[in-house]
């Protein structure tokens with residue numbers, strides 16, 4: 557049986573009291589700026605804290621929602637009956653062989669830009685992607701012809717009642733915006749990425765700078781500004797999701813405070829005061845309309861987390 561109160565006491569006893577929040581609105585921690593309260597909420601700053609807090613929560617059978625940047629999730633209006641752990645472990649180092657060893661709370665865009673500046677190729681495509689390395693490893697984030705599957709060599713995983721263990725990238729079973737970790741429902745997921753080893757290759761600094769500038773410019777032109785979670789749907793076998801949504805005449809369609817972006821149809825925006833229910837209703841409407849128009853099934857890229865009815 558889950559025991560939230562016992563977990564709260566355990567955490568206070570271990571000295572986490574000052575950082576432990578109750579009923580923290582998750583809207584403050586997601587790029588959608590949407591999400592109800594989490595019963596318990598804590599951020600972890602070192603690997604040791606991460607391991608300790610996660611093991612305590614698992615030991616008390618309390619549902620754990622792990623958040624990196626919160627840029628690829630839609631949190632329910634009812635929030636979470638459990639604990640939200642926010643990953644702020646942000647250490648990294650680059651070996652002479654181009655192997656980047658990074659904690660999973662590192663900002664992907666930041667580390668990408670830094671490695672490029674050091675003259676290493678491999679993460680140029682990632683310079684504008686918000687969120688953490690951990691979220692990117694789980695979701696096989698990618699853009700402009702690159703993705704995590706191309707560069708991840710191994711990860712360090714934490715599981716209940718075990719010391720952290722290394723796993724080779726092959727075992728992550730990567731495919732388009734998918735991994736063996738993402739395949740597990742967030743509530744049942746018992747594997748946390750603590751660190752990742754990323755293999756980079758030597759590059760020409762000027763050429764790399766040109767590439768990243770190009771990626772940044774493309775992103776600025778194409779990406780809507782505002783509260784959202786990036787692309788809502790995966791591309792289908794034949795078409796980009798945004799193309800299908802636009803062709804179905806849905807650009808600008810609104811439900812409550814949620815809107816299909818007039819700039820890029822695969823982005824649903826919180827225009828102010830949108831609820832998770834508004835966004836979910838708009839997702840359903842888009843899927844239904846695209847299916848009725850083109851017999852194409854749109855699969856969400858984002859994850860719905862928390863207490864959905």
Ligand SMILES: Cc1cc2nc3c(=O)[nH]c(=O)nc-3n(C[C@H](O)[C@H](O)[C@H](O)COP(=O)(O)OP(=O)(O)OC[C@H]3O[C@@H](n4cnc5c(N)ncnc54)[C@H](O)[C@@H]3O)c2cc1C
Pocket residue numbers: 587621622623624625626627628629643660684685686687688689690691692693694695696697698699737742747748749750779784785786787859
């Ligand atoms: C404006 C905008 C543009 C975007 N552009 C792109 C793009 O070009 N390409 C792209 O692929 N994505 C894009 N995204 C989506 C998002 O930024 C990426 O998917 C990112 O990698 C998610 O990282 P995160 O830390 O925010 O993950 P979160 O949203 O915090 O988490 C996502 C999932 O991963 C799990 N998770 C997070 N960290 C860990 C960990 N350490 N161990 C185990 N599980 C973990 C969470 O529990 C959750 O289930 C965009 C989003 C926005 C808002």
